Amino acid sequence: xxxxxxxxxxxxxxxxxxxxxxxxxxxxxxxxxxxxxxxxxxxxxxxxxxxxxxxxxxxxxxxxxxxxxxxxxxxxxxxxxxxxxxxxxxxxxxxxxxxxxxxxxxxxxxxxxxxxxxxxxxxxxxxxxxxxxxxxxxxxxxxxxxxxxxxxxxxxxxxxxxxxxxxxxxxxxxxxxxxxxxxxxxxxxxxxxxxxxxxxxxxxxxxxxxxxxxxxxxxxxxxxxxxxxxxxxxxxxxxxxxxxxxxxxxxxxxxxxxxxxxxxxxxxxxxxxxxxxxxxxxxxxxxxxxxxxxxxxxxxxxxxxxxxxxxxxxxxxxxxxxxxxxxxxxxxxxxxxxxxxxxxxxxxxxxxxxxxxxxxxxxxxxxxxxx
Numbered sequence: 001x002x003x004x005x006x007x008x009x010x011x012x013x014x015x016x017x018x019x020x021x022x023x024x025x026x027x028x029x030x031x032x033x034x035x036x037x038x039x040x041x042x043x044x045x046x047x048x049x050x051x052x053x054x055x056x057x058x059x060x061x062x063x064x065x066x067x068x069x070x071x072x073x074x075x076x077x078x079x080x081x082x083x084x085x086x087x088x089x090x091x092x093x094x095x096x097x098x099x100x101x102x103x104x105x106x107x108x109x110x111x112x113x114x115x116x117x118x119x120x121x122x123x124x125x126x127x128x129x130x131x132x133x134x135x136x137x138x139x140x141x142x143x144x145x146x147x148x149x150x151x152x153x154x155x156x157x158x159x160x161x162x163x164x165x166x167x168x169x170x171x172x173x174x175x176x177x178x179x180x181x182x183x184x185x186x187x188x189x190x191x192x193x194x195x196x197x198x199x200x201x202x203x204x205x206x207x208x209x210x211x212x213x214x215x216x217x218x219x220x221x222x223x224x225x226x227x228x229x230x231x232x233x234x235x236x237x238x239x240x241x242x243x244x245x246x247x248x249x250x251x252x253x254x255x256x257x258x259x260x261x262x263x264x265x266x267x268x269x270x271x272x273x274x275x276x277x278x279x280x281x282x283x284x285x286x287x288x289x290x291x292x293x294x295x296x297x298x299x300x301x302x303x304x305x306x307x308x309x310x311x312x313x314x315x316x317x318x319x320x321x322x323x324x325x326x327x328x329x330x331x332x333x334x335x336x337x338x339x340x341x342x343x344x345x346x347x348x349x350x351x352x353x354x355x356x357x358x359x360x361x362x363x364x365x366x367x368x369x370x371x
Contacts, residue, residue: 006051006074006348011037011059014079015328017337020345043068052344056080057296057318062087066094077344079336081105081321082267083363084234092367099343099361101336103162104329105321110166112320113229113265116289117155119314120261121227122147126311148226148259150174152209156225158218158247159232159266160187167229168194168213175201178213179221183232183242186215218247222255227263234267250275253284261287265320268293277303280312289314 007027010018012034021028029045031037036058046053046065049072055061056079066073076098078086083100091098119125123145130136130144154177157164164180165187171178172194180191194213201207222228236245248262249272256262262285264271273294279285290304296318298304304313321327321336329335332342343361345351352358356368 007049007072008052008054008344009042009045009050010054011042012054012056012079014054014337014340015330017328017330017335017341020330020338020341039064046073051075052077052348054079054340054344055085057082057085060085061091061098063090063093066090066096069094069096075099075344075347077340078363079340082234084267088364091364095367097347097356097359097362097368098364099340099347099359100363101339101343101361104332104334104336104339105326106162106166108323108326109163109265109320110170112291113163113167113231113263114170116263116265116291116314116316117227117229117261118150120263120287120289121150123311125314150176150227152176152211153226154179154224155227155229156181156221158182158221158228158230160185160190161231161233163265164229164231165190167231172197172213175207175209175211177211179225180213180215181218181221182215183218183244184240188215191215218252219255222252222260223257225260226257227261228256230262230264230266230270232266232270234269236269244270246270246272246275248272248276250278253279256285258283259286261285261289263289265291268296274303277306277309277313280309281306287312287314289316291316291320292318 005025005027008021010030013030018028018030039060042059043065047068049070051072051074053073053076055076061076073096076086076096078098078100081100081102083098086098126145151174155171156179157167158181160180160182168178191213198211198213202210232244234245235243237243247270253275276288280288298315304315325334326336328337330338332338339361346359346361356362357365
């Protein structure tokens, strides 16, 4: 049977943005369950001759998937900024472009990281549990516990890409001193602009004390900060000269101050979870909040579930970008769904004169560059 419009399989429902494809007459099939489809089903759909595949971080996309295509598969559109689930080398070998949804979740993720930082510092979970369990029997200046202020403290922003820079902007509003570390690239123009803003706030009496921002070493950032927020991509040994896999490990955790707290909204494997659980149990650091994990969903036997550290370890379900506009808007300038669909359409409809290297949402442009 000949299809006049491309066939697309989506491994999950990404909302009304899919109506863009339906409106164009595309042959669209959406996996109906909220759980991820088995890999065997994805292979089966690719083997059946689909033109486009919409995926999420839950879906392993590698040579087995690419090799199943009878030559029909033209694009994999990833509904995420990350693409750890897609084997880039395999995609390049089979000459199949894949896209992602960078930029549109920047502010949502950064504000979530900041909210986690504040919730951790002010012990909101412990306080609410006290109230809900009807154990709040008196008011006292410092019993049963105190949280800590965020305003005026020092935060280390590890990774100064889009989300890291957005986090810096939010920390600036709370008059925080900011230490920056990035293993690959330093955006000194942005940091200079933030320092000018900080100086102006102080000069005009908006801030009571002068605060600073600067790049520094990883050791100084970790050893000097009250809060550490992680925003680096996941890069393993052999993938980069500056790998980030287990960047936070027993050695780096021991660099931190006993009252320091760490937040991870980047990628789970950046943190050695066994080392982090040990650091919390033995009070090397004061707290941690995580939205991403080495294995997702978080296994029942994870050391992070240890009840002895529950009051100091906040665990969220990969939730940072889960805001209505960010997740579901059909506008590619605002929503992950819209950008995912636009990336797919750019390839399938030959936008940018069919030049994949000019398509803004294609990740692996190197596979299509002219030699």
